Amino acid sequence: MFLLLMTKKRRLRIASYNINGINSRLAVLTRWLAEFQPDVACLQELKCTDEVFPREAIEAAGYSAIWHGQRSWNGVATLSRVGEPVETRRALPSDPKLEQSRYLEAAVCGILVGNMYAPNGNPRPGPKFDYKLEWMDRLHEHAAGLLGSGVPAVLIGDFNVIPSDRDVYKPERWLKDALFAPEARERYEQLVAQGWTDAIRHLHPDERIYTFWHYWRNSFQRDAGIRIDHALLSPSLAKKLKSAGVDRTPRGWEKTSDHAPIWVEVEA
DNA sequence: ATGTCTGGCCCGGCCAGA
Numbered sequence: 001m002f003l004l005l006m007t008k009k010r011r012l013r014i015a016s017y018n019i020n021g022i023n024s025r026l027a028v029l030t031r032w033l034a035e036f037q038p039d040v041a042c043l044q045e046l047k048c049t050d051e052v053f054p055r056e057a058i059e060a061a062g063y064s065a066i067w068h069g070q071r072s073w074n075g076v077a078t079l080s081r082v083g084e085p086v087e088t089r090r091a092l093p094s095d096p097k098l099e100q101s102r103y104l105e106a107a108v109c110g111i112l113v114g115n116m117y118a119p120n121g122n123p124r125p126g127p128k129f130d131y132k133l134e135w136m137d138r139l140h141e142h143a144a145g146l147l148g149s150g151v152p153a154v155l156i157g158d159f160n161v162i163p164s165d166r167d168v169y170k171p172e173r174w175l176k177d178a179l180f181a182p183e184a185r186e187r188y189e190q191l192v193a194q195g196w197t198d199a200i201r202h203l204h205p206d207e208r209i210y211t212f213w214h215y216w217r218n219s220f221q222r223d224a225g226i227r228i229d230h231a232l233l234s235p236s237l238a239k240k241l242k243s244a245g246v247d248r249t250p251r252g253w254e255k256t257s258d259h260a261p262i263w264v265e266v267e268a
Numbered sequence: 269a270t271g272t273c274t275g276g277c278c279c280g281g282c283c284a285g286a
Contacts, residue, residue: 072275216273
């Protein structure tokens with residue numbers, strides 16, 4: 001019995017949640033942390049400056065955190081209840097718009113966690129779409145370096161890319177959208193092809209899986225969604241993948257985000 | 269085509285971004 005306990009491997013639950021305004025969703029966030037109990041939680045779209053990040057509420061929930069905010073838009077934070085995240089970088093190398101808070105990388109429990117919020121890119125064509133593609137090119141370069149280093153790593157967050165027809169309720173409605181643009185989908189495909197494992201799709205190859213539903217026209221009730229939040233695992237971490245999915249529960253709450261959290265469980 | 273939210277501006281509805 002003693003031996004059994006000693007050799008029992010524990011699981012680490014790493015989640016990602018585009019919270020769409022951390023201060024206006026604080027009740028949703030703390031409820032989700034309490035109910036879902038992620039060990040690591042990567043948040044995107046904080047929409048707050050560093051000064052007004054709700055550190056006390058996060059700590060009261062049992063998490064230590066690092067964050068990179070920005071006025072009005074973007075913003076990423078990495079929360080952990082399994083040791084303080086050790087920050088390794090707070091932007092992609094050579095991001096063409098460094099003032100945008102879109103990437104926060106940290107070591108937690110021996111895993112390198114890249115928390116990302118890729119540009120939306122609409123309207124297409126235009127400068128915002130150009131920036132989306134440039135940003136994805138920078139991500140591609142950086143991700144290749146991570147794989148080359150051999151470190152167990154996960155790239156997790158809002159990629160703002162619908163990878164395939166299976167990931168959208170009506171593909172024909174999204175043909176002109178930056179999230180479903182061939183140029184963006186190609187880049188996502190090429191990124192995965194470096195050797196990353198799209199954890200949720202890998203474990204659920206045939207399911208319709210969505211992570212985002214518009215607020216309007218009862219999209220969530222009709223399940224008219226898209227899959228744009230992803231978790232990519234490096235080969236060494238993919239070997240330890242046990243389960244992965246989308247937690248749709250908080251999407252049904254009052255005053256909630258338009259995204260649902262995603263999660264992976266790996267053997268620690 | 270529509271639709272719904274948030275934050276900013278600077279105090280009451282608009283605008284941009286998503």
